[in-house]
Amino acid sequence: MxxxxxxxxxxxxxxxxxxxxxxxxxxxxxxxxxxxxxxxxxxxxxxxxxxxxxxxxxxxxxxxxxxxxxxxxxxxxxxxxxxxxxxxxxxxxxxxxxxxxxxxxxxxxxxxxxxxxxxxxxxxxxxxxxxxxxxxxxxxxxxxxxxxxxxxxxxxxxxxxxxxxxxxxxxxxxxxxxxxxxxxxxxxxxxxxxxxxxNRSIARVSTARPLSEAQIEKLRSGLSKAYGKELKLDISVDPSLIGGLRVQVGDDMMDGTVQTRLSDLNRALTQR
Known part of the structure; x- marks a missing residue:
């Protein structure tokens, strides 16, 4: 179509x-x-x-x-x-x-x-x-x-x-x-x-370092509440992110990683 x-x-x-x-x-x-x-x-x-x-x-x-x-x-x-x-x-x-x-x-x-x-x-x-x-x-x-x-x-x-x-x-x-x-x-x-x-039922999570069980459960609970259904977490560790989390659910992307913040800051500085 x-x-x-x-x-x-x-x-x-x-x-x-x-x-x-x-x-x-x-x-x-x-x-x-x-x-x-x-x-x-x-x-x-x-x-x-x-x-x-x-x-x-x-x-x-x-x-x-x-x-x-x-x-x-x-x-x-x-x-x-x-x-x-x-x-x-x-x-x-x-x-x-x-x-x-x-x-x-x-x-x-x-x-x-x-x-x-x-x-x-x-x-x-x-x-x-x-x-x-x-x-x-x-x-x-x-x-x-x-x-x-x-x-x-x-x-x-x-x-x-x-x-x-x-x-x-x-x-x-x-x-x-x-x-x-x-x-x-x-x-x-x-x-x-x-x-x-x-893919709309899986939250793909990238993190700079391994999450504790308590952190995983808190993340699962928060995301499931936000989307109104139980989400399965697919968690991967990527040290290059430096810190923070990147979460993707279907087409939705939430990026709170330090890597992205630094990239945004660098972009802002170079545009001045």
């Missing part, structure tokens, strides 16, 4: 996060179902991306088509996507596909924290590696005469029979609806989405 679609995707993600609810795995299934409807119905897709219609009108179409068929949380996410502007009509369905994967990631994290995300990533990677290593598997998964059920069963075997509900859903999904890609390449896209979600 590019341009206006990138900004619209961010809005969809914000609505998803605000409406994730108590059953994000089910929400993921609902959003995937909406993607299928959009992919199969060009008229609906064009209607929901028609710039001559108002945002309210496009949202109203969603209520008419999907109301009573999916949850209120799913309706809100779909309406957010339909109300937004997209560079091309395919981006609408792509944004909901990404939202579905993110909902699966929320589910995995809710069930088992950062390790839950790691488990789903590993299950997808097992599938990808198996497919890439077996030309016969690639052929079987793209065989037009094979049923979706047969492809999904094969995909689960190639994925090492995933134990997580989220891994199972996503692997079945890439086999059933690769949407113009190959199953393995779509699985790679799903991995990238989940890794970004994982």
């Amino acid at each position: 590019a341009g206006v679609s990138t900004e619209s995707l961010k809005k969809v993600e914000q609505v998803l996060a605000a409406n994730i609810g108590a059953n994000p795995d089910h929400l993921a299934q609902e959003l995937f179902a909406v993607v299928d409807v959009l992919d199969e119905n060009g008229g609906l897709r064009r209607g929901l991306t028609d710039p001559s219609r108002s945002a309210d009108s496009r949202a109203s179409i969603c209520s008419t088509i999907f109301g009573g068929k999916i949850s209120e949380s799913a309706i809100k996410v779909v309406q957010a996507a339909a109300s937004a502007r997209w560079s091309n009509e395919r981006d609408l369905a792509d944004s909901l596909e990404q939202a579905a994967v993110e909902a699966s990631a929320y589910s995995a994290e809710a069930n088992n924290g950062v390790q839950g995300l790691e488990n789903v990533i590993n299950e997808l990677l097992t599938f990808i590696n198996s497919v890439d290593d077996l030309a016969e598997a690639q052929t079987a998964l793209t065989e037009e005469r094979a049923s979706n059920d047969a492809k999904q069963k094969l995909a689960l075997v190639l994925g090492g029979n995933p134990q997580s509900a989220e891994g199972k859903l996503l692997i079945e999904r890439v086999a059933k609806a690769p949407r113009g890609a190959t199953p393995a390449r779509l699985a790679e896209k799903f991995v990238d989405i989940i890794v970004k979600q994982q």
Whole structure:
């Protein structure tokens, strides 16, 4: 995605996060179902991306088509996507596909924290590696005469029979609806989405010297409170920092190291 679609995707993600609810795995299934409807119905897709219609009108179409068929949380996410502007009509369905994967990631994290995300990533990677290593598997998964059920069963075997509900859903999904890609390449896209979600749950901490257990616990508590969820700390020691801490959570960076302060001071002095 590019341009206006990138900004619209961010809005969809914000609505998803605000409406994730108590059953994000089910929400993921609902959003995937909406993607299928959009992919199969060009008229609906064009209607929901028609710039001559108002945002309210496009949202109203969603209520008419999907109301009573999916949850209120799913309706809100779909309406957010339909109300937004997209560079091309395919981006609408792509944004909901990404939202579905993110909902699966929320589910995995809710069930088992950062390790839950790691488990789903590993299950997808097992599938990808198996497919890439077996030309016969690639052929079987793209065989037009094979049923979706047969492809999904094969995909689960190639994925090492995933134990997580989220891994199972996503692997079945890439086999059933690769949407113009190959199953393995779509699985790679799903991995990238989940890794970004994982990075938002890990605080990467750089420190000039080792922290005590008390300091680590205080840091973990403060960061978790600030972000509203339990964060996993990934701590590395870098003596070149001289003192202080550098903390990164997703795209957020907090740099209180002596090295950075000295660099800022030197920059200020040289600009005088």
